[in-house]
Amino acid sequence: MTIHIGAEPEQIAQTVLLPGDPYRAKWAAETFLSDVECINQVRGMLGFTGTWNGHRVTIQGSGMGMPSLSIYVNELITSYDAQTLIRIGSCGGMQDKVKVRDVVIAQAASSISTPSRGIFRELNFAPCADYGLLRAAADAATSRGTPTHVGNIYSADVFYDERPDLNEQMVRHGILGVEMEAAELYNLAARHGRKALAVLTVSDHLLTHESLPSEDREKTFGDMVEIALEAAFADQ
Numbered sequence: 001m002t003i004h005i006g007a008e009p010e011q012i013a014q015t016v017l018l019p020g021d022p023y024r025a026k027w028a029a030e031t032f033l034s035d036v037e038c039i040n041q042v043r044g045m046l047g048f049t050g051t052w053n054g055h056r057v058t059i060q061g062s063g064m065g066m067p068s069l070s071i072y073v074n075e076l077i078t079s080y081d082a083q084t085l086i087r088i089g090s091c092g093g094m095q096d097k098v099k100v101r102d103v104v105i106a107q108a109a110s111s112i113s114t115p116s117r118g119i120f121r122e123l124n125f126a127p128c129a130d131y132g133l134l135r136a137a138a139d140a141a142t143s144r145g146t147p148t149h150v151g152n153i154y155s156a157d158v159f160y161d162e163r164p165d166l167n168e169q170m171v172r173h174g175i176l177g178v179e180m181e182a183a184e185l186y187n188l189a190a191r192h193g194r195k196a197l198a199v200l201t202v203s204d205h206l207l208t209h210e211s212l213p214s215e216d217r218e219k220t221f222g223d224m225v226e227i228a229l230e231a232a233f234a235d236q
């Protein structure tokens, strides 16, 4: 057990999916896994372990924002030996071609700042996905026929952003979408030699101002969950 995760070491699998929303973790575990056990309820940040196609998988809520994700990912790596960590999140679309409900696979994650800023200081470290996971997820999305975009995203510190000038530059430089966790997930994976990826579903659009209701964000983004599962075990 750790401060924030109440599971015994053997209750957490080496492959962990990480939705921000703990109720998306519950829905995804109950929908896609068998033999599901709830392994964490500390602070209501629900986690579940079960099996998918014979493989053990944990789906653990990470909370919103990089400081929250950093707590769970640090504990999952250092106390539970998690090896493969895949965020399954929502994002806001930032290009005309990126439509609501499309999937975005984050090849890299730009940011203004992350919790790792104190380490990198003047270095503009480029947080990037594990290439094997990225390729496997893109292949899974193609074979499923899911409208999918692969590229650079933006990991923000705030949901209610006050920098339209910065958004304009990101749109101009091809950023596909905005969310709030992937950059620090990629930093931590690099630091600890683990594999990480973020597979996202577009829930909002910064250009069209569309926005899905919270229940849809919790319970309807199944394509990204299955893409993440297929990518996690593509080589096994």
Ligand SMILES: O=P(O)(O)O[C@H]1O[C@H](CO)[C@@H](O)[C@H]1O
Pocket (backbone or CB within 6 Å): 019, 020, 021, 063, 064, 065, 088, 089, 090, 091, 159, 179, 180, 181, 217
């Ligand atoms: O839907 P999740 O996975 O929480 O991801 C996105 O949604 C939250 C904001 O509503 C942030 O955590 C952002 O990254």
Ligand SMILES: O=c1cc[nH]c(=O)[nH]1
Pocket (backbone or CB within 6 Å): 090, 091, 092, 093, 156, 159, 178, 179, 180, 203, 204, 205
């Ligand atoms: O961070 C996020 C997540 C979903 N939608 C947004 O617009 N921003």
